[in-house]
Amino acid sequence: MENPPMIGKNIQKFRGARGLTLNVLSERSGVSKAMLSQIESDKVNPTVATVWKIAKGLGVELQDLLDMETQPKRIFSLNPASEVTSKLEKTKNGVTIQILSPLSMVEDLELYLLTFEPHASLPSEPHFPGTQEFLTVIKGTVKVTAGDNSAEIRKGDFLMYHCDVEHTITNESAQPAVVHMVVRYTPDRK
């Protein structure tokens, strides 16, 4: 960031996405309608406490309002050119799946970056027996269910599980979530 963040557009975006009016957001956040209007048009330099109240009223984290436009995620390799990395990116039902690992490693070891919109879910069929998944939560909170077991993990947490059963990753919260996933296929096919 070269300049102080202009958060007006961010707030407007979240408020619009939720279909909230200034009056409603004012009630929910405890910030006056007039102030909201001025902040959204960047006419004032709001206080941290005020922006925090607005974030709570919108159901997002303070960070989400302060972030400038998110930088594009880049994929690099120091390996010989033969091993090309992929830039595939699919979005389905509010879940964006970005494949980090090269195509040559498919069904061996795969790395993904998963971005969940609020209340988005990613269900998966059982994989080959012995397959495992390793999750590291980068942002937000998600709930993971694999067979009969489930766990709720949040930013910074790590979770591993066998995924040769039906398994689902769900973002039950009203805030976006980002998860790093490693899939390891049939590790012990000795």
Next chain:
Amino acid sequence: MENPPMIGKNIQKFRGARGLTLNVLSERSGVSKAMLSQIESDKVNPTVATVWKIAKGLGVELQDLLDMETQPKRIFSLNPASEVTSKLEKTKNGVTIQILSPLSMVEDLELYLLTFEPHASLPSEPHFPGTQEFLTVIKGTVKVTAGDNSAEIRKGDFLMYHCDVEHTITNESAQPAVVHMVVRYTPDRK
């Protein structure tokens, strides 16, 4: 966060770590000494723009000052209890290495969370031939050198490289960095 962030302690921590006086930070940030004093003792609710100036003066990101105490990173497993996950954590030369993967997977597939203090570096000897490392930058910017090649990657970026040569990950910036690392040993020992 249940309450608006109290950022006084955070600023004091960074300022102390850099050995800066209020006067010096005032000059660097363009925020008056009086204001800095009051913010550090949480007597006022500073403006976002003001906190941003202070962050720039300290050479950190706005986020670093707003973060409350970072939650402890937890490690979970949905697998049978036989597969125990580790909680090992080593700090050396400003780099904290947290092993995420269980000990049973050592020298097969290993997952780490690396936290770099400003200007900290993690050099490594060559691993077995064919070994590869996969990095995803979670926070900040790091420079990776493997043999003759090198690249600078930032938050959100992904990088893979063969690490059967000497390789180093360095945080050259004045801000902390966090990197997710996957090490895959000898993938093609067919």
Next chain:
DNA sequence: AAACTATGTTCAATATACTAAACATATACG
């Protein structure tokens, strides 16, 4: 000890964030 320097705190003045109420504009409704 007195005088000087360096650091952080408080004070009085000013700029501005923030609020409640009035205003503008549009759409629905009789």
Next chain:
DNA sequence: CGTATATGTTTAGTATATTGAACATAGTTT
């Protein structure tokens, strides 16, 4: 059409964030 409702903007007043200067305190120097 006129009235009512719903939305966002502007206005005037108040609370407070911010500042330069004075103050307090401790450590050094002579």
